[in-house]
Amino acid sequence: xxxxxxxxxxxxxxxxxxxxxxxxxxxxxxxxxxxxxxxxxxxxxxxxxxxxxxxxxxxxxxxxxxxxxxxxxxxxxxxxxxxxxxxxxxxxxxxxxxxxxxxxxxxxxxxxxxxxxxxxxx
Amino acid sequence: xxxxxxxxxxxxxxxxxxxxxxxxxxxxxxxxxxxxxxxxxxxxxxxxxxxxxxxxxxxxxxxxxxxxxxxxxxxxxxxxxxxxxxxxxxxxxxxxxxxxxxxxxxxxxxxx
Numbered sequence: 001x002x003x004x005x006x007x008x009x010x011x012x013x014x015x016x017x018x019x020x021x022x023x024x025x026x027x028x029x030x031x032x033x034x035x036x037x038x039x040x041x042x043x044x045x046x047x048x049x050x051x052x053x054x055x056x057x058x059x060x061x062x063x064x065x066x067x068x069x070x071x072x073x074x075x076x077x078x079x080x081x082x083x084x085x086x087x088x089x090x091x092x093x094x095x096x097x098x099x100x101x102x103x104x105x106x107x108x109x110x111x112x113x114x115x116x117x118x119x120x121x122x
Numbered sequence: 123x124x125x126x127x128x129x130x131x132x133x134x135x136x137x138x139x140x141x142x143x144x145x146x147x148x149x150x151x152x153x154x155x156x157x158x159x160x161x162x163x164x165x166x167x168x169x170x171x172x173x174x175x176x177x178x179x180x181x182x183x184x185x186x187x188x189x190x191x192x193x194x195x196x197x198x199x200x201x202x203x204x205x206x207x208x209x210x211x212x213x214x215x216x217x218x219x220x221x222x223x224x225x226x227x228x229x230x231x232x233x234x
Contacts, residue, residue: 039168039225046125047160047168047211049223063220101173106215106223108158108173114166 002026004097004113012091012120018084022097022113025078035100036073036080037109040093048093052105053080060105087120094118126151126212126226133232139200142229144212145193150224152193156215159188159197162228163208171210172197199231207233 008020022036037052051061053071061069065084073080084091094117098109127145134140144151144159151157159172170179172188175195185206188197195214199206212226 046228047162047213047225049213049225051222060222061220062222062224063218066220096168098168101170101179106156106221108170108213109160109168110170110173110179112168 002099002111004099004111006095006097006113006116008116008118010117010119012087012118013122014088014120015086018082018087018091018118018120020082020095020097020116020118021079022081023079024099033103035103035105035107036071037098037100037105038071038082039096039098039109041096041115042090042093050082052100054105089120092118092120125224126214128210128212128226128229130227131230131232133234134202135234136202136204138202139198140202140231142197142210142212142231144195144197144214144226146195146214146216146224147193149218150214150216151190151195153217154215155190157188157190157195158213160211160213161208162211202233204233207231
C-alpha cells in the first residue's frame with residue numbers, strides 16, 4: 001500500500017522559509033507515471049493547490065505563490081519537497097503532499113498524505 | 123481569479139440523493155474535461171472520488187456520479203449514507219499565462 005508522509009517544522013517565524021518534505025513508501029511505483037504535488041488548507045478555509053513537480057524536475061505553481069514557492073523531487077530518496085519563502089500568518093495551514101493519478105501536472109491527486117499543520121508565528 | 127464556486131452546504135436524509143454544483147468559467151470547468159472531486163473527513167486522508175469529469179477510481183462506490191454542462195460540473199450522491207457526511211471539493215485545470223489547478227470553495231454535506 002503506497003503511503004505518503006509529510007514532515008517538517010510545525011512552527012515557522014514570519015519572513016522565514018517554510019520547508020516540508022514528503023516521503024513516499026510502500027508498493028514500488030513508477031515515478032515517471034506520476035507527478036508529485038502539494039495542497040494546503042488554512043484553518044476553516046478551502047483547499048488550495050500549490051503546485052506539482054515532474055520526475056524531470058519541471059514544475060508548475062499556482063500564480064499567487066509563484067514568486068515564493070519551490071517544489072523539488074529526489075527520486076532515489078523517494079522524497080519531494082516544498083519550500084515557501086517570506087511566510088506570513090496567511091501561510092498558516094495544513095499542508096498535504098499528494099501524487100497525481102497520471103503523468104500530467106494537472107491530473108487529479110489519487111494518493112494523499114495525512115497532512116501536517118504549519119503555524120506561522122513569532 | 124477566485125476559486126470555483128460551490129454551495130457552502132447541502133443536506134439530505136439517508137437514502138435520498140443530493141447534487142453539489144461547481145461553477146467556473148470557459149478557462150477552467152467549461153473549457154476542459156479535467157474536473158475532479160474530493161471527499162474530506164476531518165483527520166482522515168483526502169479521497170479522490172471522481173476524476174476527468176465523470177470517472178470513478180476503483181473502490182469508489184457507484185452511488186457517486188458526476189457530470190458537466192457548460193461551465194458547471196456536478197457531483198451526485200445517491201442513496202445517502204451517514205458515512206457520506208463530509209466536505210466535498212471540486213478542482214479543475216485552469217488555462218492562462220500560468221496554467222494551474224484551482225479548487226472550489228468546498229461544500230459541507232450533512233446527512234440528517
